Amino acid sequence: MLPARPASTLLLLLAALACDAPLHGTEYDPASPAPTLELTGAERIFRLSDHRDTTVLLYFGYTHCPDVCPTTLTDWAKARRILGDRAARVRFVFVSVDPGRDTPALARAYARQFDSTFIGVVANDDQIARLRRDWGVAVFTQGDPRSPDYGVGHPSRTFIVDRRGRLRLTHSPGTTPQMIADDVRNLR
Amino acid sequence: MCATCAEAMRRAVLLLAFGALACGSAEPPARRAPTLVAHDAWARSADSGGTTAVYLVIKNTDTVPDTLRAVRSALAADAGMHVSMDRRGTMQMVPVRSLAVSGRDSVVFRPLATHVMLTGLRASIGAGDLLSLTLEFTSGTTLAVPVTVRQP
Numbered sequence: 001m002l003p004a005r006p007a008s009t010l011l012l013l014l015a016a017l018a019c020d021a022p023l024h025g026t027e028y029d030p031a032s033p034a035p036t037l038e039l040t041g042a043e044r045i046f047r048l049s050d051h052r053d054t055t056v057l058l059y060f061g062y063t064h065c066p067d068v069c070p071t072t073l074t075d076w077a078k079a080r081r082i083l084g085d086r087a088a089r090v091r092f093v094f095v096s097v098d099p100g101r102d103t104p105a106l107a108r109a110y111a112r113q114f115d116s117t118f119i120g121v122v123a124n125d126d127q128i129a130r131l132r133r134d135w136g137v138a139v140f141t142q143g144d145p146r147s148p149d150y151g152v153g154h155p156s157r158t159f160i161v162d163r164r165g166r167l168r169l170t171h172s173p174g175t176t177p178q179m180i181a182d183d184v185r186n187l188r
Numbered sequence: 189m190c191a192t193c194a195e196a197m198r199r200a201v202l203l204l205a206f207g208a209l210a211c212g213s214a215e216p217p218a219r220r221a222p223t224l225v226a227h228d229a230w231a232r233s234a235d236s237g238g239t240t241a242v243y244l245v246i247k248n249t250d251t252v253p254d255t256l257r258a259v260r261s262a263l264a265a266d267a268g269m270h271v272s273m274d275r276r277g278t279m280q281m282v283p284v285r286s287l288a289v290s291g292r293d294s295v296v297f298r299p300l301a302t303h304v305m306l307t308g309l310r311a312s313i314g315a316g317d318l319l320s321l322t323l324e325f326t327s328g329t330t331l332a333v334p335v336t337v338r339q340p
Contacts, residue, residue: 061279066241066306067272068279070232070340071299113233113340138278149239149266149307156279173274173300 021186024179025160025169034159034167035134039095039121042104046093046121048161055184056091056161060123060137062098062152063110068173069094072158073114078177080115083184087117089163090184096122097131097139098152135159162187223250224289226323229335236312242304242321242335243297251291258324265308267321272300281305286326315339 037048037058048056057076061069073094080087094111096102102110104122111120123131128139142151157170160183168187171180229244242261248254259267269284284302289295297303304321313319317337324330 064239064307066232066239067270067281067303068300070241074340142280148237151281153278153280156274156277173272173279 021182023169023183023186024175025171025183026157027169028167031162031166031168033165034161036130037135039123039127040104041119041121042108046119049165051091051161052165053163054089054091055163055187056093057180057184058093058095058159058161060095060097060131060139060155060159062096062154063102063106064098064149065152065154068156070114072173073111073118075175075177075180076118076158077115079180079184080117082177082181086185091119092117093119093121096120097128097154098122099124099128100145101148160184160187223252224248224254224323224325224329224331226331226333229321229333231306231313231319231335231337232340233314233317233337234309234312234340236309238309238312239305239307240309240313241299242306243299244304244321244333244335245294245296246289246323247294248289248291252327253288253290254329255326256287256289256295256323257285257326259304260322260324261306261319263310263313263319264306265310267304267306269302270305271302289325313337 034048039046059069059072061072063069076092080090080092083090092115094107096107099122102122104120107120107122109120111118131137132139137155138153139155140153142153144150156173158175159167160169160171162168169183171183225247226244227247229242231240231242234240246256256269259269261267269287270281271284273280273282287295287302295302315338319335319337321333321335322330323333
């Protein structure tokens with residue numbers, strides 16, 4: 001049996017298809033170009049601008065982080081598997097903001113524990129100063145910095161830059177792998 | 189040191205750490221039958237000298253409340269309870285000095301929340317390894333909890 005108003009129903013369906021799927025993360029409105037980002041990699045400088053035409057997920061943490069960082073990177077790894085072939089145009093970048101303990105090689109090895117395609121880099125003190133200024137993030141030492149086990153306060157959210165280089169979205173810790181994959185797919 | 193020797197050394201450290209705690213669990217019995225049970229304990233793999241978190245469930249089967257006052261592991265230079273807190277977009281870890289376990293209740297240590305942090309690991313731990321965590325309660329009860337290591 002046809003709906004009572006087939007024409008209006010069809011229009012509504014078409015309108016729904018034309019709209020962008022809602023995103024799970026918190027959107028920047030309006031989206032604007034992501035601030036410049038240059039970080040120290042084991043082999044080369046990581047420049048965000050070199051990764052146009054890919055979606056870039058950025059997490060600022062540290063390798064001694066016992067809980068939130070590995071949880072987030074574990075969720076990223078699951079999201080990457082959900083994305084399948086689509087993941088080829090996505091970069092997952094772990095940025096250590098603990099240059100006192102983390103070397104670029106350590107950050108790379110740490111990121112690759114979770115997925116061999118993950119990028120691990122380190123922000124040095126100057127780069128951390130620029131992160132604070134340009135990205136508006138807080139980074140600070142917790143506890144005695146002379147102790148080998150000091151903590152680091154770091155941004156809680158994942159930053160997502162779209163293929164046009166615009167800062168589009170953040171994800172809070174605990175965003176599920178399926179939600180991460182959905183948002184990466186649905187970013188226009 | 190050859191890779192085989194290093195692995196043997198790592199296993200020896202893990203065994204010693206576990207053995208030490210197993211001996212530790214042979215302390216005088218608690219004043220009553222055990223009413224505190226810990227289960228589903230796991231940790232992520234980590235390198236020697238590094239840091240990891242342990243997650244678990246502690247169940248109090250008695251009506252009498254108790255309080256977890258200390259955690260330790262022979263595998264780590266230091267151990268403590270923390271809670272991860274998101275404060276205005278910045279993630280911080282806040283130390284937890286003690287944790288009440290109400291009667292007929294459970295407390296859950298889970299990712300992005302309360303966890304046990306082990307620092308200064310004396311050996312690397314990989315998936316499938318087993319380490320031991322000791323929980324000390326104000327009642328005098330001490331639990332030696334086997335912790336399964338998983339991939340990060």
